[in-house]
Amino acid sequence: MARHKKNRKKDSDGFIFPAPFAAILGAVAVISLGYLWLCGRCDSLGKQIKGLEEKKVEIHKRVINEEYKWSNMKSPGNILAMLHHNNLPMDYPEESRVVRLRYRYSESASMRASAERREYVQRAGTVVND
Amino acid sequence: MGRMVLVVLVLVTAWVGLGARLLVLHLGPKERLRARVEQIRTDVQEKPAGRGRIYDCHGNILALDMAVKNVCVDPGVINSNGHVKAVGMHLARLLQLDPAMVFTRLNRPNRRYECLKKFVQEDTADQIKRMQLKGVFFEDASARYYPKGSMFCHVIGFANMEHVGSAGIEQRFDSYLRGHSGLRISEKDGKSREVYRRRSLDIEPQPGVDVYLTVDQNLQYIVEKALDGALEKHRAKGAWAIVERVKTGEILAMASRPAYDPNLYRTAQPDRILNRPIGYVYEPGSIFKVAVIAAALNEGTVEPEDVYDCENGLWSFRGRPLRDYHPYGRLSVADILKKSSNIGAAKVALTLGERRLEKYLRDFGIGRITGIELPGEEVGILHNRSKWSAISISRIPIGQGVSVTSIQMLNMLCAVANNGFLMKPTIIQRMVDAQGRTVMEFTPEVVSRPIREDTARLMQKLLSRVTEEGGTGTKARVAGYTVAGKTGTAQKAIAGGYSDSANVASFMGFLPAENPELAIIVTVDEPQPLHTGGLVSAPVFREIAGQAVRYLDIPPAVSETGVAKLEKDPSSGGL
Numbered sequence: 001m002a003r004h005k006k007n008r009k010k011d012s013d014g015f016i017f018p019a020p021f022a023a024i025l026g027a028v029a030v031i032s033l034g035y036l037w038l039c040g041r042c043d044s045l046g047k048q049i050k051g052l053e054e055k056k057v058e059i060h061k062r063v064i065n066e067e068y069k070w071s072n073m074k075s076p077g078n079i080l081a082m083l084h085h086n087n088l089p090m091d092y093p094e095e096s097r098v099v100r101l102r103y104r105y106s107e108s109a110s111m112r113a114s115a116e117r118r119e120y121v122q123r124a125g126t127v128v129n130d
Numbered sequence: 131m132g133r134m135v136l137v138v139l140v141l142v143t144a145w146v147g148l149g150a151r152l153l154v155l156h157l158g159p160k161e162r163l164r165a166r167v168e169q170i171r172t173d174v175q176e177k178p179a180g181r182g183r184i185y186d187c188h189g190n191i192l193a194l195d196m197a198v199k200n201v202c203v204d205p206g207v208i209n210s211n212g213h214v215k216a217v218g219m220h221l222a223r224l225l226q227l228d229p230a231m232v233f234t235r236l237n238r239p240n241r242r243y244e245c246l247k248k249f250v251q252e253d254t255a256d257q258i259k260r261m262q263l264k265g266v267f268f269e270d271a272s273a274r275y276y277p278k279g280s281m282f283c284h285v286i287g288f289a290n291m292e293h294v295g296s297a298g299i300e301q302r303f304d305s306y307l308r309g310h311s312g313l314r315i316s317e318k319d320g321k322s323r324e325v326y327r328r329r330s331l332d333i334e335p336q337p338g339v340d341v342y343l344t345v346d347q348n349l350q351y352i353v354e355k356a357l358d359g360a361l362e363k364h365r366a367k368g369a370w371a372i373v374e375r376v377k378t379g380e381i382l383a384m385a386s387r388p389a390y391d392p393n394l395y396r397t398a399q400p401d402r403i404l405n406r407p408i409g410y411v412y413e414p415g416s417i418f419k420v421a422v423i424a425a426a427l428n429e430g431t432v433e434p435e436d437v438y439d440c441e442n443g444l445w446s447f448r449g450r451p452l453r454d455y456h457p458y459g460r461l462s463v464a465d466i467l468k469k470s471s472n473i474g475a476a477k478v479a480l481t482l483g484e485r486r487l488e489k490y491l492r493d494f495g496i497g498r499i500t501g502i503e504l505p506g507e508e509v510g511i512l513h514n515r516s517k518w519s520a521i522s523i524s525r526i527p528i529g530q531g532v533s534v535t536s537i538q539m540l541n542m543l544c545a546v547a548n549n550g551f552l553m554k555p556t557i558i559q560r561m562v563d564a565q566g567r568t569v570m571e572f573t574p575e576v577v578s579r580p581i582r583e584d585t586a587r588l589m590q591k592l593l594s595r596v597t598e599e600g601g602t603g604t605k606a607r608v609a610g611y612t613v614a615g616k617t618g619t620a621q622k623a624i625a626g627g628y629s630d631s632a633n634v635a636s637f638m639g640f641l642p643a644e645n646p647e648l649a650i651i652v653t654v655d656e657p658q659p660l661h662t663g664g665l666v667s668a669p670v671f672r673e674i675a676g677q678a679v680r681y682l683d684i685p686p687a688v689s690e691t692g693v694a695k696l697e698k699d700p701s702s703g704g705l
Contacts, residue, residue, distance in 0.1 A: 043326075046327045096610065
C-alpha cells in the first residue's frame with residue numbers, strides 16, 4: 001500500500017498568524033522600543049542638565065570669587081599702594097588748580113534753594129516753629 | 131538517577147523559597163517596606179539662599195556670600211598609606227595652620243573624619259586639590275566675606291557662622307538680607323546620585339535683598355586714615371567721625387576707632403566692635419553751645435551784638451563757681467560763640483529760662499534717637515526739667531549734665547546749616563531684590579524745624595567766625611572755603627565730679643559756610659598731651675574736609691565778582 005504523502009505546498013489549512021494581531025504586536029514593539037529610546041534620551045538629557053546645573057554653580061562660584069578679589073583690589077588703600085608701588089603718586093587737584101566754568105553762586109541758585117526748603121515744609125510731619 | 135532527583139529538589143526548593151519571599155513581599159506588611167524604600171531613594175535637598183550683598187553708594191561691594199570649602203581628612207586612609215608627614219606638611223603650609231596641631235589630628239588612625247579648617251577660599255582649595263593627596267577631601271560651605279577688611283566695619287557689622295546678622299547693617303536688615311531657602315525633592319540611584327527625571331519638586335531659593343548704602347568708600351578711606359593719624363598722634367583712647375550731607379541727612383562716611391576686621395570678628399574685643407558715633411554717650415562740652423545760642427537768638431532773648439560780662443573767667447552762680455578756659459571780660463553774644471565762653475553761654479541760657487531751653491533742646495533732637503538705620507544707637511541723657519538742679523541751667527549750655535551721641539550733635543548742626551530743618555539721618559540709599567526691583571528707596575525726611583531760616587542764617591555767620599582769627603577753631607580752616615563750626619573740650623565725668631586729665635575733644639563744622647553741603651564731626655577720646663577740640667579735632671576736621679570737598683567737587687563760595695575766595699593754606703604751602 002502506497003503511503004499517502006501530504007503535499008505541503010497544497011496545504012492551505014495550516015496556522016496563519018493573524019494579521020491584526022501581528023500589527024498590534026508590531027505596534028507594541030515599536031512603542032516599547034520608542035519608550036525605551038525616549039527613556040534613554042530623557043536619562044541622557046537629565047544627566048546633561050544636571051551637568052550643566054553643576055557647571056553653572058561652579059561658574060557662579062568663580063564669578064563670586066573674582067568679584068571678591070576685584071572688590072578687594074579696588075579698595076582705596078590698595079589702589080594707593082599700587083600707585084606708590086609703581087611710582088605714580090596721584091592726588092585730587094587743589095582748589096587753586098581747578099578752573100570752574102559752570103558754577104556761579106547767584107541769586108537764582110539761592111532762590112532755587114529756598115524753593116527746595118519750602119518743599120520740605122510741605123511734607124507731612126514737619127514741625128514748624130516759626 | 132539519585133543525583134538528578136537531588137538537583138530537581140534543590141531547584142524546586144529554591145523556586146519555592148523565592149515564591150514564598152515574593153508572596154511575603156506582596157502580601158505582607160507592604161507599607162513599612164515601601165516607606166523604607168522610599169526613604170532610601172528619596173533625595174530631599176534644601177537649597178540655601180544666598181545672603182544679600184551690601185554695597186556703597188557707587189556699587190562697590192562691601193559684603194558678600196562666598197562659596198568656600200571645609201578641608202577635611204580621613205586619618206585612617208592617610209595612616210594606612212604612611213603619608214602622615216607629607217600630607218601634614220603640605221596642609222599646614224597651605225592652610226597656614228600650626229604643623230603640630232595638624233600632625234596631632236592626622237595621627238588618629240582609628241578616625242575616618244577630621245575637619246582641619248573651615249571656610250577655606252576656593253583658590254587655596256584648588257591648590258590642595260591639584261596635589262591629589264589621598265585621604266583629603268572637601269565639603270562645600272558658604273561664608274560671609276568683607277572685601278574691604280576693617281574698612282566700614284562699624285557700619286556693616288558682621289554675620290555670624292550661622293549667617294545671622296550680629297552687628298551693624300547686617301543685624302539691622304537681617305530679615306531682608308537673609309532670603310528664603312529653596313527645596314528640591316527627587317530620587318537617587320544606587321550610587322546616591324540624583325536622578326534628574328525623578329525630580330518631583332524644585333523650588334528655587336529666593337536670595338536676600340541687596341542693600342545700597344549712602345556711604346562712599348573713598349570718603350570713608352579719607353576719614354579712617356585721618357582718624358588713624360589722630361589716634362597715633364594724640365595717643366588717644368578712641369576717635370570717631372561722621373560726614374553728613376547737610377540738605378538730605380545722608381551719611382557719607384562714618385568711622386570709629388579702634389576698629390576690627392569683620393572677617394575675623396570672633397577675635398575682636400567688644401570695645402572694638404562698639405560703633406562710637408552712635409553708641410558712645412558723652413558730655414559734649416562747648417559744641418553744645420550752638421543749640422543754646424541758636425535757641426536764644428530764635429526766641430529773640432538776645433541779639434548777636436548784646437554784650438555780657440564774662441567775669442574775667444570766674445563766676446559764681448548760685449554758690450557754685452563756673453570757669454572759662456581763658457578769662458574774658460565783656461563779650462558780645464557773637465564773641466561768646468567765637469571764643470567759647472562758658473560764663474557767657476550760661477548767661478545767654480538764663481535769658482531763655484529752663485522751659486524754653488528744654489523745649490529747644492528736645493526740638494533739636496537731644497535726648498532721643500535720631501532714627502538712623504543702625505543698631506545700638508544710644509538715646510543720650512537729657513533729664514526732664516523737673517529733675518534739673520538749681521545750677522543745671524548754667525551747666526547744660528556748656529555741655530555738662532547732658533549726654534549725647536556724636537550723631538545727635540552733628541544732626542543738630544545740620545539743622546542750623548540746613549536753614550533750620552532737622553533731617554533724619556540715613557545710611558540706606560535703596561534696597562534691591564534679586565530681580566532688580568527696588569524694595570525700598572530713601573527719600574529725605576524732615577523731622578522738625580527747631581529754628582527759623584533767618585536765625586539759622588545768622589547762626590551760620592556766627593559759626594563762621596569760630597574759624598576766623600581769634601576764634602577757637604582756626605585749625606579747621608580749609609583753603610579756599612569758609613568753614614563754620616564749633617570746638618568742644620569736655621572733661622569726662624568720673625565718680626564725684628570731673629576728671630582733670632581725661633577729656634573728649636570735638637570739632638563739628640560745615641562747609642562751604644555760605645551754601646552748606648557737608649557737615650562733619652570729629653571726636654577724639656582722651657587725647658594726650660594736647661586735649662582741646664581746637665588743637666586735636668579741628669586739624670582732623672581740616673584733613674577730612676579738605677579732601678572731601680576736592681573729591682566731591684564741591685565748589686567754594688564765589689564772591690560777587692565771580693572770583694573764588696582763596697586763602698593761603700598754611701599746611702600745604704599752596705593756595
